[in-house]
Every structure is written in structure tokens, then in C-alpha cells.
Amino acid sequence: MASATSVTSLADExxxxxxxxxxxxxxxIDCGHNFCRCCLTRYCEIPGQEEPEESLTCPLCKxxxxxxxxxxxxxLANVVENIERLQLASLRGLGEEDACPEHGEKVYFFCEEDEVQLCVVCRxxxxxxxxxxxxxxxxxxxxxxxxxxxxxxLRKEREEIQEIQxxxxxxxxxxxxxxxxxxxxVxxxxxxxxxxxxxQQSVLLAQLxxxxxxILKQQEEFESLVTGEICRFSTLxxxxxxxxxxxxxxxxxVRCETRKCRKPEAVSPELGQRIRDFPQQALPLQQEMKIFLEKLCFELDYEPASIFLDPQTSHPKLLLSEDHKQARFSYKWQNSPDTPQRFDRITCVLAQSGFTGGRHTWVVNVDLAHGGSCTLGVVREDVRRKGELRLRPEEGIWVVRLAWGFVSALGSFPTRLVLEKQPRKVRVSLDYEVGWVTFSNAVTQEHIYTFTASFAEKVFPxxxxxxxxxxFSLSH
Incomplete structure (x- = not known):
């Protein structure tokens, strides 16, 4: 097929x-130049021309x-038709949207009423x-x-997806x-x-x-003694x-003498005691197995965190113990200075130290015998301390609440959790890099809830x- 440039060049000719x-x-006409019939006819009808048959001249050469x-x-008409056909085919090859499908002319305009594209002829x-x-x-x-x-x-959505990825x-x-x-x-x-x-197997087998x-030695001695006694009594x-x-x-x-036989024991008391005491020889094994399991679980689990409550953040209605390991609620306000770090509306307290990485765990012993509630979890360092605060991840807070016999995860919408047993000891585990805040029953190991987050700054219990x-009180 002819190129668009060559077709255009032919069209110009x-x-x-x-x-x-x-x-x-x-x-x-007589001079050999070619014109459209209608164009030449109009040219011949120009007003003011007298004796047109004698005075008309070629528009090109005069x-x-x-x-x-x-x-x-x-x-020439056939040539023009072929050129137009090639030109239309070339336009369609370059893209039908550039040429009018009806007239083959280039599209320049748009009709807003009919919502169609127009060429000059269409317009x-x-x-x-x-x-x-x-x-x-x-x-x-x-x-x-x-x-x-x-x-x-779309670019914003793509960036968010790329960030998530x-x-x-x-x-x-x-x-x-x-x-x-x-x-x-492992x-x-x-x-x-x-x-x-x-x-241990070698030691225990050697003892056995x-x-x-x-036992075999005492059996021989017993058999020898019993055999001697039997012979003696047989003779008598x-x-x-x-x-x-x-x-x-x-x-x-005749004088008759009665003799009492000696009643020998097949196993001496000392040997019997050794046999009875043999399970005690396995105590080191039992102890070692316990240490092994504890160490294995320790290394596979999170690192126990040493948590102390920060009195600078404690709400005035919370009474902290001297060792900063326990807290109790009181309706009586304490004489606590109103510092920027202190919570003044929600009755909360933070730990003295936070985390910027790693895997940590701590156990909270909760006592709600008289009712009330206890909230546990982690928060961002910049969490708001003054005024009302909604406890949810959007505010940088990932917590669960124990209250009135049930447990709720305080997500974007609070979720009441169904548990086999109300926990009295709650284990809180933080995996900073992965972004997990996990809660479990420290006694039964039952999983309670896990938040998934993306941490970028320091977080505090x-x-x-x-x-x-x-x-509540804190323990490892």
C-alpha cells in the first residue's frame, strides 16, 4: 500500500x-490545463465580461x-478516483478517527448536540x-x-497499593x-x-x-541359703x-528337739530400697526436660519485657504502688501536677519505656472482682493526652477491654469476643516489625485477639x- 506521504503528494498534483x-x-481547455467543470463554468460566468467567447483566458497561463x-x-478522472481511494485507505490505516468516514476529509470539529466528530464538509x-x-x-x-x-x-490508589505491597x-x-x-x-x-x-540413657541403663x-547375686545367695536349710530340715x-x-x-x-528355720529374704531391704528409689534417678531428666521446654518456648516466643508504670502519665484517679508494678482505681483525685504528659480525661497510664523494634511480651494480672473495667494494649508515643480520646487504631491505639464479664477488641468498631473462659491473666505480645499486637490468656494460652498495624514510631504499653x-499488676 502507498505511504501517506506519497498519496498526499499525488493528491497535490x-x-x-x-x-x-x-x-x-x-x-x-485549449492550453491543456485541467479544472473542475463547475469551477471553470463559474469562471466563465464572471459578471462584466463582454464577448466572453473572444476574451476568456486561462486562469493559469492567460x-x-x-x-x-x-x-x-x-x-484524469479515473486517476483522481484512484488517488482518493488510496488516500482514504491511508487515512483508515493511520486511524479511522482522523478521517471522516463519509467524506474522507480530516476531522477538525465536534458537534455537542449529536456528539459526533465532523470534517469541513460535515460542518x-x-x-x-x-x-x-x-x-x-x-x-x-x-x-x-x-x-x-x-x-x-488512580495514581493515588496505585501508590497506596504499592505502599501496601x-x-x-x-x-x-x-x-x-x-x-x-x-x-x-529448634x-x-x-x-x-x-x-x-x-x-542420661547411658547413666540410667548402667544403674539398672x-x-x-x-538382684542375681542376692538370688544366688538366697538359693544357697534356702538349699542348706532344706537339707538340714530334711536330715532332721x-x-x-x-x-x-x-x-x-x-x-x-528319745529326746526330741524342735528347731526354728531361718526365714531368708530373696531381696535385701537395702536392695529393695534402691529399686524403689530408682525413679528418683530420673528427676534430673525431668528437670532438664522442663528447663528445655521453658527455654525452647522462651526462645521461640517473645522476649519478656520489664514493664514499670510511669507516674508522670498516670491519671489522678489511679493509685500506683511504690514499685510501679500495680495500679488501683480510686474515685478520689490525687494531688498530681497537670503536666503535658498526663492523661486528664481517660483513666490510663503508660509504661515508662517504649519500643521501636523487636518482639516483646508482658503479663497483666487483672482484678475486677467488684466490677469495673480494664483496658490493655499499646499506643503511639504522640497519642493525645488531654481531652476526650477515642480508643481505636485510627488514633494510634490498639487495645482490648475487659469489663462486666466479657472482652471487647476496640477496633474501628468495637467487637465483643467469644472466649471459653474469662481471662484473669492477659499476655500482651508486640511484634514491632511485623506489626502484630496479640492478646492471649496467660493461663490457658487461649488466643484472644490480634491487631495488625504498621508501626513507624515509638509505641508504649x-x-x-x-x-x-x-x-491490675504486672508480671513477666
Missing amino acids: VNCPICQGTLREPVT EPFRPGSFRPNWQ EAGAHGAHTVRFLEDAAGPYREQIQKCLTC SRENKRIQVLLTQVATKRQQ ISQFAHLSQFLAE ERLDGD IEELEEKNERPARELLT LFGLWGRGSS
Whole structure:
């Protein structure tokens, strides 16, 4: 197919010199120049020309010609038709939106009433004469603005998704690292345990071997002693049986002696005690297994955090113990200075130290025997201390609340949790890098709730109380 440039060049060669458009019904005059029939006819009808048959001249070369000498140029008409066909095909090949499908002309305008694109010929047509017709760029302006707004929203959404992807990929990498570390810890601990078990097995089997030998030895001694006693009593029995056969006169002179047999024991008391005491030899194994399990759970779990309550943040209605490990609610306000760090509306207190990374855990012993509530979790360092504060993640607070026999997770919308047993000891675990705040029953190990967050600044343990007699204490 001819290129767009070559087709355009050919089209320029078949333009009418009068209208500068493509030749329509081309005719040739005496000088050999070609014009549209309608254009040349109008040219010959110019007002004021006298004796037109003698005075008309070619619009190009000014050579005289006779109006009646028009000769249709059918060959040129075929060439023009072929060029237009190639031009339309070229326009369609470049994109149908650039050319009018009806006239093959380039589209410049847009009709707002009919919402169609127009070329010059379409615009001049009567169908759009009374309509609002604008240039394409002007008409496309509002659409471009709408597209730009959509692009802005989509780019923002894409950035948020990319941020989520980046955050989650980091979280996955942290988890993979933690799993690899746990795997190495398990291998190391079980290797140590395997060595210890092999040693303990050797010790216990050796002790059992010695007990086995001592039992067999005492069995031999017992058999020897019993055999001797049986022989002795058998001899005495034979003697007495022989005397018993004698006449009555001789029996009167026989003296009969009774002898008691010695009752030997097959197992000596000392050996029996050793056998009974053998389970005690497994106590080191039992103790070692307990240490192993505690150490393994410790290394696989979170690092116990040493938590102390910060009196500078404590609400005036909270009474803190001297060691800053316990708090009790009181309706009586304490004489506490109103510092920027202190909560003045919600009855809460923070820990003295916060966390900027790592995996930490602490246990809270909750006493709500007289009613009331207890709030536990973590907060961002910049959490608002003054005025009303909504306890939810959007405010930088991730907490659960124990109150009136039930537990609620204070998310964007509070969620009441269904638990098998009301916890009295709650374990709070923080995985800073992964972004987990997990609550569990420290006694039964039952999972209570887990918040998922993305931490970027320091976070502190938070504790809250409400209600007469409610209290809590901290432990590892």
C-alpha cells in the first residue's frame, strides 16, 4: 500500500487551480490545463465580461480559450478516483478517527448536540447548521479534565497499593527471618537435648544393669541359703521318722528337739530400697526436660519485657504502688501536677519505656472482682493526652477491654469476643516489625485477639482502669 506521504503528494498534483481542491469532473481547455467543470463554468460566468467567447483566458497561463471547447478528461478522472481511494485507505490505516468516514476529509470539529466528530464538509452540511460546533481540542477540554481527575485518583490508589505491597513484603521478610531463626533455635536446642538424653540413657541403663547384677547375686545367695536349710530340715525329718519307728520302750528315752528355720529374704531391704528409689534417678531428666521446654518456648516466643508504670502519665484517679508494678482505681483525685504528659480525661497510664523494634511480651494480672473495667494494649508515643480520646487504631491505639464479664477488641468498631473462659491473666505480645499486637490468656494460652498495624514510631504499653476496687499488676 502507498505511504501517506506519497498519496498526499499525488493528491497535490490533481488539485484544481481555481478551488484548490481535488478535481471534480475534470475538464481540459485549449492550453491543456485541467479544472473542475463547475469551477471553470463559474469562471466563465464572471459578471462584466463582454464577448466572453473572444476574451476568456486561462486562469493559469492567460492563454485564450473558448468556453465551448471544454473536453472531459476521463483518464484524469479515473486517476483522481484512484488517488482518493488510496488516500482514504491511508487515512483508515493511520486511524479511522482522523478521517471522516463519509467524506474522507480530516476531522477538525465536534458537534455537542449529536456528539459526533465532523470534517469541513460535515460542518457545512445542513444537518449541523444550528448546532453548537467546536474545535476538537476545545470540545475535548472537559473530557481531558475528567480524565486527569481519574488519573490522579488512580495514581493515588496505585501508590497506596504499592505502599501496601512494600510494607507487606517487608513484613514477609521479617517473618521469614524469624522463622529461619526459630528453625536454627529448634535444631540447636534439640541437638543439646539429644546429647543430654543419650547421656542420661547411658547413666540410667548402667544403674539398672547394676541393680540387675545385685538382684542375681542376692538370688544366688538366697538359693544357697534356702538349699542348706532344706537339707538340714530334711536330715532332721529323716532322723525323727526313724525314731518314730522304734518300740515304745525306746521312745521313752528319745529326746526330741524342735528347731526354728531361718526365714531368708530373696531381696535385701537395702536392695529393695534402691529399686524403689530408682525413679528418683530420673528427676534430673525431668528437670532438664522442663528447663528445655521453658527455654525452647522462651526462645521461640517473645522476649519478656520489664514493664514499670510511669507516674508522670498516670491519671489522678489511679493509685500506683511504690514499685510501679500495680495500679488501683480510686474515685478520689490525687494531688498530681497537670503536666503535658498526663492523661486528664481517660483513666490510663503508660509504661515508662517504649519500643521501636523487636518482639516483646508482658503479663497483666487483672482484678475486677467488684466490677469495673480494664483496658490493655499499646499506643503511639504522640497519642493525645488531654481531652476526650477515642480508643481505636485510627488514633494510634490498639487495645482490648475487659469489663462486666466479657472482652471487647476496640477496633474501628468495637467487637465483643467469644472466649471459653474469662481471662484473669492477659499476655500482651508486640511484634514491632511485623506489626502484630496479640492478646492471649496467660493461663490457658487461649488466643484472644490480634491487631495488625504498621508501626513507624515509638509505641508504649497502655493500661486503663475504671470502677471502684478494680486493679491490675504486672508480671513477666
